[in-house]
Amino acid sequence: MSDLSDNIPVNIGLLGLGVVGGGVAAALLEQPEDISAQTGRPVNLKKVLVRDAARPRDVQLPDGLITTNPEDILADPDISLVVEVIGGESPAAQYLQDALKAGKHVVTANKEVMAKRGPELLSLAQRHNVNLLYEASVGGGIPIIGCLVKELAANRFRSVRSIINGTTNYILTRMANDHTGFALALSEAQEQGYAEADPTNDIEGYDAVYKLSILAGLAFHRRVPPESIHREGITRLQPQDFRYAHELGYAIKSLAIATMEEGGIQARVYPALVPQDNMLAKVDGVYNAVEVEGSLCGRVLIHGRGAGRGPTTSAVVGDLIEIARNLGAGSTPLPSITPEDAGGIRSIDDLECQYFLRLNIADRPGVLAQIARILGEQNISIASVLQKDANPEAQTAEIVITTHPARELWVQKALELAANLEVVQEINSLLRIED
Numbered sequence: 370m371s372d373l374s375d376n377i378p379v380n381i382g383l384l385g386l387g388v389v390g391g392g393v394a395a396a397l398l399e400q401p402e403d404i405s406a407q408t409g410r411p412v413n414l415k416k417v418l419v420r421d422a423a424r425p426r427d428v429q430l431p432d433g434l435i436t437t438n439p440e441d442i443l444a445d446p447d448i449s450l451v452v453e454v455i456g457g458e459s460p461a462a463q464y465l466q467d468a469l470k471a472g473k474h475v476v477t478a479n480k481e482v483m484a485k486r487g488p489e490l491l492s493l494a495q496r497h498n499v500n501l502l503y504e505a506s507v508g509g510g511i512p513i514i515g516c517l518v519k520e521l522a523a524n525r526f527r528s529v530r531s532i533i534n535g536t537t538n539y540i541l542t543r544m545a546n547d548h549t550g551f552a553l554a555l556s557e558a559q560e561q562g563y564a565e566a567d568p569t570n571d572i573e574g575y576d577a578v579y580k581l582s583i584l585a586g587l588a589f590h591r592r593v594p595p596e597s598i599h600r601e602g603i604t605r606l607q608p609q610d611f612r613y614a615h616e617l618g619y620a621i622k623s624l625a626i627a628t629m630e631e632g633g634i635q636a637r638v639y640p641a642l643v644p645q646d647n648m649l650a651k652v653d654g655v656y657n658a659v660e661v662e663g664s665l666c667g668r669v670l671i672h673g674r675g676a677g678r679g680p681t682t683s684a685v686v687g688d689l690i691e692i693a694r695n696l697g698a699g700s701t702p703l704p705s706i707t708p709e710d711a712g713g714i715r716s717i718d719d720l721e722c723q724y725f726l727r728l729n730i731a732d733r734p735g736v737l738a739q740i741a742r743i744l745g746e747q748n749i750s751i752a753s754v755l756q757k758d759a760n761p762e763a764q765t766a767e768i769v770i771t772t773h774p775a776r777e778l779w780v781q782k783a784l785e786l787a788a789n790l791e792v793v794q795e796i797n798s799l800l801r802i803e804d
């Protein structure tokens with residue numbers, strides 16, 4: 370642990386001055402007294418790394434602060450705390466490693482790096498007697514990481530269920546409330562600044578996978594690598610799915626879920642049906658929510674803004690204050706969990722839940738019986754059937770089947786067989802029902 374005596378300022382090196390970096394720089398420059406009052410020592414922004422020094426900024430920095438050379442921060446012995454808000458794996462991961470090896474404390478908002486390389490970096494921090502905090506990497510302004518590491522540490526967790534991507538939640542809320550198609554809802558999200566020009570990371574679920582990997586690691590103390598998490602995006606959802614789900618008493622949300630099942634972890638990101646009276650069903654727009662179920666605390670749900678300059682700055686500066694408060698003679702490592710490589714990640718094939726299936730079929734007698742027979746042969750029992758939207762010209766109709774709990778592998782097998790029936794035109798949706 371860096372041994373700074375009590376009134377020596379904490380010099381900070383900031384890597385990145387974009388949406389989050391701009392907020393952090395503004396907080397440090399505009400309210401230094403508020404921050405120092407909390408840390409008990411002056412906090413001083415010493416250098417800021419950017420890619421393009423000539424780019425106009427929306428934060429006014431004193432002369433001489435900006436650099437394009439990472440060594441001005443990583444090799445400066447006077448900088449004891451590095452804040453990384455560049456994003457992406459490279460070069461951010463290398464900068465984090467270099468900072469930790471140089472004995473600097475680190476705060477990062479980088480979910481990709483923490484999901485892919487978190488355990489390695491946390492061990493490195495431990496070896497070099499410094500702290501690595503990353504509250505902003507999941508849920509923006511929601512203090513979920515601190516809760517799992519500290520306030521809820523007495524629990525064994527059974528599950529983490531969350532809405533942790535504001536972009537997809539905004540799109541799904543628009544599709545549900547205004548019967549908007551996916552493409553229109555996405556372009557509106559882009560106009561509002563909620564979705565990036567290339568929205569792949571959000572709408573295909575990669576962003577949520579990184580965040581779930583971090584949360585599951587903290588909840589279960591085991592490494593849950595991003596590639597072990599089943600992932601489905603939201604691009605195939607259609608307005609009918611929302612209409613029929615609503616009739617059946619459900620909302621559709623993109624959920625990131627990790628559950629501990631008989632010694633194995635089941636982790637998945639996908640759009641799913643949630644009962645309308647469930648708290649997660651009521652999380653709308655760009656809001657995020659994380660619900661954990663612990664052995665002692667029961668269910669705890671944290672809800673708030675999951676992204677944006679203000680909420681993310683709140684989490685980053687909160688970490689920075691925690692580290693700065695703890696500096697000085699006699700400081701001890703801050704609480705931290707390093708997930709272990711223990712294996713035991715279960716395949717999606719083993720999932721058991723209820724299903725919502727939407728199929729386009731020939732509109733004639735006996736078709737439903739053929740589908741029911743295929744489902745029955747795979748041990749899948751039907752809970753309800755709705756026949757919808759008959760198209761007299763094409764002589765087709767849409768049916769929606771919900772099932773009782775069934776195993777994913779058998780459901781996939783049944784749909785494969787059903788797709789080969791001459792009377793099945795198309796299998797439009799397979800969605801899980803998460804009660």
Ligand SMILES: NC(=O)c1ccc[n+]([C@@H]2O[C@H](COP(=O)([O-])OP(=O)(O)OC[C@H]3O[C@@H](n4cnc5c(N)ncnc54)[C@H](OP(=O)(O)O)[C@@H]3O)[C@@H](O)[C@H]2O)c1
Nearest residue numbers: 385386387388389419420421454455456478479676677681
């Ligand atoms: N935005 C949010 O709401 C939010 C929420 C939670 C977490 N986060 C996380 O916070 C991090 C930053 O996100 P952001 O939205 O602030 O990103 P951003 O607006 O794109 O800003 C990135 C900053 O990093 C600098 N940069 C990028 N590559 C660099 C390189 N190779 N060398 C030096 N500087 C480099 C850029 O410099 P130039 O300005 O010169 O291009 C820019 O200032 C990411 O890990 C993100 O996942 C963001």
